Amino acid sequence: MSGFPILSVMLAIPAIAAVGCLFLSASGARWLALAATLIDLLLGIGMWAQFDVGGAQWQFVEDAGSLGVFGWKLGIDGIALMLIMLSVFLMPICIGASQSITKRVPEYMAAFLVTETLMIGTFAAQDLFLFYMFFEAGLIPMYLIIGIWGGVNRIYASYKFFLYTLLGSVLMLVAMLWMVHEAGTSDIPTLMNTDFPVQAQTWLWLAFFASFAVKMPMWPVHTWLPDAHVQAPTAGSVILAGVLLKLGGYGFLRFSLPMFPEASGELTWLILGLSAVAVIYTSLVALVQSDMKKLIAYSSVAHMAIVTIGLFAFNQQGIEGAMMMMLSHGLVSGALFLCVGVIYDRLHTREIDRYGGLAINMPRYALFFLLFTMASIGLPGTSGFVAEFLALMGVYQVSTWAALLCTTSIILGAAYMLYLYRRVVFGELIKDDVRAMPDISLREFALLAPIAAVVMWMGVYPESFMAPMRGDVATLVARVARAAPASDSQPTIGKAPAASAAHAGGHE
């Protein structure tokens, strides 16, 4: 790149627009926010086009020098690129989905734009403390979004969200301070290749785990998520599920695995165990929910568990699967929350029992909802299938037990999602107020259609998304190879018939 600081510009545009929104009227703020997020989306697409697949690991690097303890250093690899794309793609959709917000619109738009800046910054930061600042600062706008524009129980949810995640993060900060003193630098690419003493790694790993497990969220520290989701406005849920939940996975990928490989290897059992519990437990909890948003929130916890098992499979398939799961879940659960938002705007209730028979009077809506339901289950042809298949294939090579338990996610996922779909969309259209609901408007169509297109693109031709990440995942796998846990299946090499030996070798 010719020195154009594209990452800084992408950070600055929403930040400046956020300040601008505060001085505008409601509709002015809406348009400014939409324009700013669309410009960021275009810049993101431009960045993807410019991204040199197979080139240098870190691209678009910027270094504006030191600011005391930390430095303004930005740069992305393929993994960060994909997550930034996810953020800038979902952001205009969130702004568009906020039509039903009529209270204090300029502040609302400003909060969302600040969130966008912070999310991009988290993925682009190349300085440990800069990363932490972006990572933590996201709490402020989300606290306000949930607290001001949330549902009935918003105060409780906003506090819980804030304090839970803050407590998780401060331990990580202490670990970061120690690392910087030990390694003498806060540069993330350098730290990713620093070998910390094995004994210290366990402590550092646990400190980072405290933060990322809460953000992820992993069972049993997931309880803030259903509360936050249920109380947040629709667009808030989309951002929460779509991007903020990815911070935990990104953290494992960027910090825990490459910086503490030995500790990661030793503690794989912990991750696999918690993930397996999460898959089964939260899926069962999702099955009995009567609130649509809560159901999708619990399904998010189950899907995030697939991300963690994929990450801790220590192989190419597993980690690629985890990344695909993050992207897929970001799109699909975001879209599902939008689907809930569509009918919530019409009937103002999230009770599943209040609906029924929507396929009759809202056929277009039913089609979109079906697609995203299937993608959530992991039907071939959608993004969810690619993600789940790769992650489970990866973990099978490490732990057949974990793979067995986590594969139930597909069955249980089908159970709770189809059950939800049946109750909401199928059945008789007997309720008068439900019958009076109009099908989706052009605006809602414009919000859902792009997500649907990308979900199918990712399901049919995932190579577009996996190509930029492949090199980075391979680097990571090589880095952690020395600590990879042994497989529990202990396969023995069979005696292949002489005639087909060459053929079998070709498959390896």
Place this chain on the structure above:
Amino acid sequence: MSTSANLLMTLPEIVLAVGALALMLVSAWGGQAVTRAVSWVSVAVLIGAGIALIGPASSGGEAFGGLYRADAFAAFCKVLIYGASAVAIILAPRFFTRTAGDDLRPEYPVLILLSAAGMGMMASASDLLTLYVGLELQSLAAYVLASFMRQDTRSAEAGLKYFVLGALASGILLYGISLVYGFSGSTVFDQIATAYSATGQSLGLTFGLVFIFAGIAFKIAAVPFHMWTPDVYEGAPTPVTAFFASAPKVAAMAMAVRVAIEAMGPATDQWRQIVIFAALASIILGAVAAIGQSNIKRLLAYSSINNVGFVLVGLAAGTEAGIAAVLFYLTVYVVMTLGSFLVVLQMRDAAGQPVETIASLSGLSQTRPALALALAIFMFSLAGIPPLLGFNAKLAVFNAAVGAGLYPLAVAGFVASVIGAYYYLRIVKVMYFDDPAPEFHKDGSVAEGGLIAAAAVFVSPIGWVLLAPLGVLTLSAAHSLF
């Protein structure tokens, strides 16, 4: 060294002392009518004292045979002290004119000038007696300021309480000084340090150290010697509270740092235990006790106790980085605190009378959005949430603590900071989530509004541009101690 060179090094104190005495005469003859003029001249005197810091007063070294030290550390603290004092003078007139009861009298700025002179002595003292004289000058002026609203019983109570407990603290400090003098044979910091570094030091020196630190803990309002703070802060007139929470804190911390590093540096392991205990106890108690408060001034009092705990974390490190972090923290803290009190000054009911309940802030984001945003920034910053500068300050002190190997302190301090976040969040919640309460009386002055805006911009991410220069300044200031 010639007398003139000595005098040149103490020029800031001379400017303040002469200015205060002259203005006292002016107010004695001019009476109530000259209040405004005396206020503005006092601010000018403080600025003049700040200008006098350029030159030998910030780099001259020892003066008067080791009684006084003019170095970068003292200069840095004095800039903070003078700045905070000037703000305390600027925001007073409107408070007193709008509040029923006593009018502002010209003694107010004069007392602040005298206090500032004493605080400068505290920051520059390199002898226990200079230190004590400076401390008493500061304290005596402060006792009068606390009870400045003579017809208000709360104010009188605050002054009395402050006086009694302050005198007790001075007594404890003086007792410690006498022990240290008795067992080391000197009151000059350098010679005391020699006594502490001698092998087989006597128990008397250890006792002296404990008493001196107890006295200092009183002055900086660290737990367990914090009890006076909430009452005094609540009862004193708000501009005086803003003053108490800023300038004297800086001076007392400067004094603590100088005693700890210069006089008792060889005994670091002994005072570190005390400082670590006081730090953690202050952080935790300051956070927990603030949760139940319904008065904003009391809440800010506990907040100041909480913040002193974080400053002490930097001191506990006892390294150059630690002292630099202390100075950086104090700078950010003074700005956040003065900003918060400036917002509190805007809290007035329809009749213009001050209100202090947190509930009256309800829905401020809808009635006064800019004011609410500023207070929200101060609260998030005090809670230590990035990207605001309060976070950088916390990061700096804990960075120093980790650098010195104090891992348990860092972990405990950070975890306790989450408790503190709860009550800062509560203010934001009241302002942003609750339904609007009756609107505040709108008559804020341009000066106050400008100061609030400047403070908010300083702690916002825009303030990041100041991080690098502040880092250089604090490091060079800390370096002058070692």
